[in-house]
Amino acid sequence: MNVKSLLLGSAAAVAAASGAYAADPVVVVEPVATNYVEVCDAFGKGYFYIPGTETCLDIGGYVRFQVDFVTSPSDQATWDVFTKAHLAVSSKTDTELGVLTGDIELNAYAYGDGTSSKVELDQTYLGLGGFQAGYFTSYWDEGLIGEIDHLSGNTKFNSMRYVFLGDGYVAGISLDALTPDMVNYTGSNDMAKLGVSGRVGFKAGGVGMKLDGGYDTYNEEGSLRFMSSFALGPGSLNLGAQYSSGFNAYANSFSWFSGTGYTKPTNLYSEWAVAAGYALKATDKFTITPAVQWTTAKADNMSDKNYWEAGALFDYTIVDGFHAKLNLRYADLPDPISDAFGGWFRLQRDF
Known part of the structure; x- marks a missing residue:
């Protein structure tokens, strides 16, 4: 064995003993692309693309903080306070059949006693083009x-609705599921009843008009x-009028008949009602809205x-998205109900 062979063999042995191997290939790690949130301006302000x-x-x-107050029949003032949180999530996708919509809205309340609270579904629905189905506020909510003013009865239903929107006008028809308590049903069959409602309306320049109908x-x-x-x-001047042929799910709400020490008669409804209000833009931040309503109420026996009621809403924008509101109203109610004065104070942060 020559010297050269001996040296090479020794080097190989040393390399094996030391665990040395040929160098691994260099792996270059590619940077991961960041998913930035992209603004979606196709459906109005506030939308963004889901990455x-x-x-x-x-x-x-x-988020709303509100204090309610009202005089009782004995002329003693009563008041209550609550905090409310409203969360709304809306999704929209443009498809070949129109905009596909999904909406979920929740309310959470904390009441004045500090121990009671609740969370409820405010509304949720799906939509495709002009079609909507789910639990949502009807035209009568406006x-x-x-x-x-109080120109309506129940305003939320499980419904199927089709709405046609044109250039400055709207037309829609809705099939509404009426629960037994809405129609004062006391039988053993607690299945939902059917209501049909609809709207036609237009807005051009500074004039807008809407006609709503509902049949129980x-x-x-x-x-x-x-x-x-x-x-x-x-x-802006608002005028409104409402007529009902009899007790029905769309005209049975009377805020002053409850909470004033008077038991509401059976099948109480508003036969006629007229109302007016004027929103005076006093400054860029301050609006004063006086309003008045006259009502003829009917019920069994x-x-x-x-009766009539009048009041005013004072709305002040503290900063953009933060409002302070004061609502004051007086009602000259029919006997045997005492006249009532009340209202509420509200702080609200919109986002």
């Missing part, structure tokens, strides 16, 4: 400006409601009752 999809999402809601197939009675708005001077 990796064509679906746009909007998350919003409000009122005049000022929050004084269980009670075989219906209601009509007309609302209008006019840009007038430094504000009760003669017609006429």
